[in-house]
Amino acid sequence: MSSVPMPHRPQTANETRQAFLDFFREKGHEIVPSAPIVPQNDPTLLFINAGMNPFKDVFLGTGSRPYDRAADTQKCLRVSGKHNDLDEVGLDTYHHTFFEMLGNWSFGDYFKKEAIAWAWELLVDRWGLDPERLYVTVHEGDEVLGLGPDEEAAALWASETGIAPAHVLYQPSKDNFWMMGETGPCGPCSEIHVDLRDDHARAITPGHTLVNGDDPRVMEIWNLVFIQFDAAKAVDAEGEDEGLITLTPLDAKHIDTGMGFERMCAVLQGKRSNYDTDLFAPLLAAISERADLKPYDRYDEADEEGKRVRVAMRVVADHVRTLAVAIADGALPGNTGRGYVLRRILRRAVRYGYQALGLREPFLASLLPALADEMGEAFPELVESQSTAAKIITAEETAFFKTLVEGIEMFDRAAKVAEYYHENPENAESESMRRPAEGQGFSWDLVPDIPAVSAIEVELRRTGEALEEAEEHFIRSAVDGVFSGDIAFLLHDTYGFPIDLTAVMARERGLTVDEKRFTELMTEQRERARAAAGFAMGETEEVDLWDATADTPKEVAFVGYDRLTVEGARVLKTRTVGEGEDARHELVLDQTPFYAESGGQIGDTGTLTVGDDEIAVLDTVKGADGEIVHLVERLPEAVDLDVMAAVDADRRQRIMRHHTATHLLHAALRETLGTHVQQKGSLVAPDRLRFDFSHFERLTDEERRTVEDRVNALVLRNIPKDEARDVPLDEARARGAMALFGEKYGERVRVITFGPDVSVELCGGTHVASTGEIGLFKLTSEGSVASGVRRVEAVAGEAALAWLDAELGELEATRGAFNQLPDGLPAAVGGLQDEVKALQGELADLRRQQAAAGLDQFLADAEQVGDARVATGVIPGADMDTLRDLAETARNRMTASGGGGVAVFGAAEAGKATLAASVTDDLVAQGVQAGTLVGALAKRVGGGGGGRPTLATAGGKNPAGLADALAAAADEVRQLLG
Template sequence: MTSAEIRQSFLDFFRSKGHTIVPSSSLLPDSPNLLFTNAGMNQFVPIFLGLQPCPFHPPRAADTQKCIRAGGKHNDLEDVGLDTYHHTFFEMLGNWSFGDYFKREAIEWAWELVTEVWGFPKQRLYATVYRPGPGEPAEFDEEAWEHWARLFRAAGLDPEVHIRFGGKKDNFWMMGDTGPCGPCSEIHVDLTPEGDTRGALVNQGHPQCIEIWNLVFIQFNANPDGTFSPLPARHVDTGMGFERVTAIIQGTRGLRQFAGVRISNYETDIFRPLFEALERLSGRRYGSTLPRPGTAGETEQERADVAFRVIADHIRTLSFAIADGILPSNEGRGYVLRRILRRAVRYGRNLGFRQPFFHRLVGVLADTMGDVFPEIRARREQVEEVIRQEEEAFNRTLDRGLQLFEEEVSRLQTAGAGVEPRRISGDFAFKLYDTYGFPLDLTQLMARERGLTLDTARFEALMEEQRARARAAQKKTIVEVARLETDTPTRFVGYEQLASEGRVLQLTRVQDRWAVILDVSPFYAEMGGQVGDTGELQQGDRSWRIVDTRKAGLVWLHFLDLPADADESALPEPGEPARFQVDRSRRLAIQRHHTVTHLFHWALREVVGRETMQKGSYVGPDKLTFDFNSAPLRPEQLRDIERLVNERILENAPVTAIEVKYEHVRHRPDILQFFGEKYGEWVRVVQIGGTPGGLDGYSMELCGGTHTAATGEIGLFHILGESGVAAGIRRVEAVAGLAAWEQVLAAEQLLRATAARVQAPVGELERKIESLLEQQKALEKQLRALQQKQSAAAAEALLARAERRGDVPVLIARHDADAETLQEMVNALKSRFEGVILLGGVADGAVSLVAAVTGPYTARVQAGRLVQQIAPLVGGRGGGRPDHARGGGRDAARLDEALARARELVG
């Protein structure tokens, strides 16, 4: 069976048992507390908790779920590549019952699928059942034992042999310290040649006895006091490792041969297309070798095979995560992806890659897995572009970091000859991280390859020092907070009113300004992208301008338009009554912009996709900016978003906010919340549309900002532009209300001025511009043809300098020109010359190298390896494919030496 047939047979089987087949949920989890979706049950948590009714009839479902386990509690990253079955990305096949069937059906159907549909030899199967140890929860799962015993007896097998027991660690599942939980029952397969171990290898971590399916029976609630109560409804949650099942079925020739075979997740048609692509790109072959336990490979082939497995695993993780809107970054789940990507790029060096290669594997996934997961096919270009940019960024520093690492290893070997263990210092590892972008685990990997250890404690201490400096920098505007003389929190009333009365609690200097602390304030303090309010403070007949408002713990700092050296007689009187007034027109402009960011977020997800999420924002009186993960938006997408937002504005839907307990909404996927945010017991949900306070709007987000009372108050929404701010992160700048009207008016005036300059009516302006552009294109085409003609002539003149190095025709020459001109010359030569072509030239002080190897000669000379070897001579780097490569450097004085070296390398 192919892997596609195995997956489909699982889904078809449970469809025949009345299950609704549901699509995989996103790798971006609904719960902000999870790094990634790491189990099939994640999307069903609200149903298990009773927060959402089951939408399936009957209440049962099945699917194949994309999962990532790389960071947090579940982390398989360090083991990937070193064995046959660890992955950071995998598929989990599963079936669920929501208060419907329970243990009998779950066990019987699992047995039927595995033994009758797929044909696993029954005598090789073992089931585990929960039996608590001292102090462990609940009781022996006698019900599960009886069901398994009946099936094994019917197969002529002894239940006492084929049913094994496990305690809480192996056979009791808990969602958390409290909440739904229950015993679980696993199916293990004996893969030894004879299959006669009688269960001795079950749960022993042995590669010849593998767990393939876990059946979880959710029947208890774990209470805060440590007791367990029966749930009113009992559920089934199962998870099967798709890659493991495929490896067993395909590795045993369809379950017919268990002796003399190799059972490996990587020896399947799931990974074979990726390996074939890597073999074509690198010129290396996958040899299926495994390193000795405790090593990272002791031979070149072992190290290459580890690299094949790591790269094939990691491209799946990166591609599917990016397709689901999770992008590499410097924090949270984004940093996990960046670490994985850089790990793959580093392993690429073991296969000879010096130029970006990783992104070229995305197409393989789109071709082989796009039918099951259409998002990878739909977003292929975006995924490729994000990975390519990340590769290029890391490649710029990778060579230097590797060179420094080798120098450090050499220093250690010289200084500590004969002394063990040798250790990489935490200071050096931190330097690689801070200066060259090497994640700690990448440095640990390189150290392990060289038989070295690493001082992680010192590294973490330096990291904490850096975090402390960052925290201090973020708080530089409130450096005087520690000297506050009040512990009375400011009571914010600005949601309901723009003016209030109260007292000045304290005056304090903050750097070069005076700030006042009030007991009651209508001023919004800068937070969550929304700028702080301005306004006026009055005491009697005296008044002061408030120019900004910031938070300092639980108090608000209201900055006065006074320098720090102002005479104290010019300041408000502490303890005296005062009146506070927010700048109304400015606040209303801010509220329009903040409310419309929620509408924009909603429309963005409607047009681009649900995986698109906010990554930052600025909300001021003059404009708004909104950062989000996405490929560049097309003009028609921007138009659609703008139209949807303005349609919602015209509906004049209510905008309401409600304070709720976070526990009540944390699992609501329709209420947007953000990973990494620390939410308290109570949160504020801003809702647009629906019943006020009903948590049923079309836009709902956790937000502490101020907003309009209805969408109609926004007036008009207009997008000014869209641009990139980081790899995979886009920014839209927009305006609303009067600011939008002013922008539209300015655009109209510009349009009329442009029409006058090109002497065309406004209605004919587009046609006139198109005509001018066509003229420009014609001129560019003529110039390009002339350049190509000149390059071809220059290439023709070089043919006379061809020679033979051994039995290989060679044309290695210098022609001072830029890289693109040299490329055109090489292209022209390839149609006239068969053999090795290498041109080098200098233009504007930069050295360019372009190589091509034609016909059968790539078996003798590889262009990528040739450029890779000579580029360092000109102070640069390069590489590419066996048939084509480019490189460059800055040391023009050594170009002739580099070309001479190339001739030596060829023959």
């Protein structure tokens, strides 16, 4: 008898997915496509992490669908928060970051009877699973929730399926009661488990004892959720939370089921691992080929090396699926939010590929064709986005590879020291081991058989950490088998290693990471950044109280969408913050046409007329309570008179041109570059606009022209503005209005539309009546703000005309600087550039020759330190390449002469000093390493550095210390030689 139950015939993954959907189509279900893995209308979620997410509004009663039965396969991603499978991926056979959830749904239609009967029909009658291997669970009841056992479900399992009574198991709420959140729709559930063990194992241990017991061969394959209650927090007579939950039966009961697609494929294909199914086989084969390994399915997991490689291949296969699906649905690797999640996943895959599979250059993008071939039929967006995804992934990999090797080397060195102290705790308190000489720092290299890790000391100093404190943390943690939180922070801050990646690497060495210390350092860094930002913005403590002149209403009326002047306004409150010339005068009116800075649009300016007193409004901002605060040149003498408030109309018009141009720019960028483009920040001013957006590479000249032409084409169409105020948020989303992740929106919003096929955005800013009022649009710059975030600046209207006039004037002046332009200006400038490059090359050659000519004298003047010669010298005007070449030449000549030697050369220029050091092999063996030496000398020029034991470089910001650094070289070598 087969050890694994088989269907009537083997099924491919694509056949299984289609069979599920076809089955429920027969049962009257609408087959709906998967929602994008990036939530389109739910800023509370990073990613879709459960099949029910796209239907959450239906269960909450805030939305509806034109059908009451549905079935789908939903793309899901679980990598953060409560649903986090990242750490388990690769280590077992069934956890994934990205997975598909097959589901059938009833919205107030059928309930338990049909859900149970159809689940059994599909699994047993259609797919041929052995009933003796299936177990189902039902809710055992919960006194706290006031519920008894779900006898209804148990009875239906018996009557509708004929399952053996011993295979119906009662389980607690943690496994068999589902809640959407702390409150809201909820209900008991029934899980279906399958026992995949062989007959011998089943005879020894009954399957029912292993259900929900974390045995990978007895696993859940389908969960049927019966949504029949509304959960609410219980409150006492005073309205205080009692810490209890009350359940009220719902008028309309729902069904929500979820079947793990990857697990089901393994069951139906008779595989012991999800990774052995045809879902993963093409990817694993592609990885094996790329890494030049033997066929991936021949690794013996009992062999440690084979197991290590197998885990790495699983991680890479899983993670490239996640990256491809997320990018296809509009997400990008970045520094925050979902972008940071993707960056962590990508770097985790790269690290496994580098260390376990020997892949030394970007490789993930090369796996995308195999993925598209396997999943493209179900998800065509993977095929359509393949080229874009390859560029994004390759750019990220390339950036990480630059620091990966150095980061791994730092980790390995520190881990070796940690392992030493863990295995030799008696040495942790030995002052003679750690401080053999007065004033000497943490001597990592004094631990027996451990190479020096001076780079770690350099980095600790660079980030401002106290070296002695870091040392104590390191040793104290290492004794307990804990990897230093200081080094984990350095790996994150300097080399881009996410903490979970460091934790995985530590776990492979039998260590845990001091994440508490890591979090402390991260918190300190954020606080320093916030403090710096606050200082830069000129923030002050608001200790001055408002002087109220009238009862302040909860909301100040803003009428600036419809008019630019208001007569009869009243002063509600005033105050002055600070004294003298630095004083800031603030005023709040009961109604105002002045727009307060928000959403990237800067505040209005204008005038307030109080009686005969005209006061300039210098800016308009939002107050702490959301009120509109006018920053004025001075406070009015009479605050009880009517106020006429007038916005600077010309300035407002120029701002509106730039704000509407920003919307058109956003649309053009998405149209040109792809729907992964998302706004990351903006500035709308009267003289320019700035727009930050998610994208993975520099815009080409052609892309810039395309975007610019597209915006100007939309301007020429003179598209009228469609403004809708006080729109329910759900309705706005249904119109296709863009909601930004992380933004907080009220229940009712304002929607600005310039053509439903062009731009529909939630926006509180001010806009022109039609796009033709913009006049002209011109991109002025494009660059990088952060990894994965680009910035463009542009001008519109009068500002665009002024910019063009300035550019044309500069062009004419440049032409005038050349007497003749027989081949045109570009050719003339190109010729001049070629001439400059040639002269620069000649100058560099002359400097190298000059430096080389002086080498004989530097070697002749070398100071003798024991058996070693220490040659030093200043090379005027030399760059780092010249210093490095000279140091290497000196090393070769000293080696050829048969004696040990050290060479240190330096150069200084305005605000900068550079050093290069080389050491012959015989001295390296005696403990003189170029990296250690140059790192010590670099302190004297206010910097740091490092490199190989035979050749290293350094730089600093104190060129005045160069002579001192070179003079100290011999003493440093003497100390290193002992």
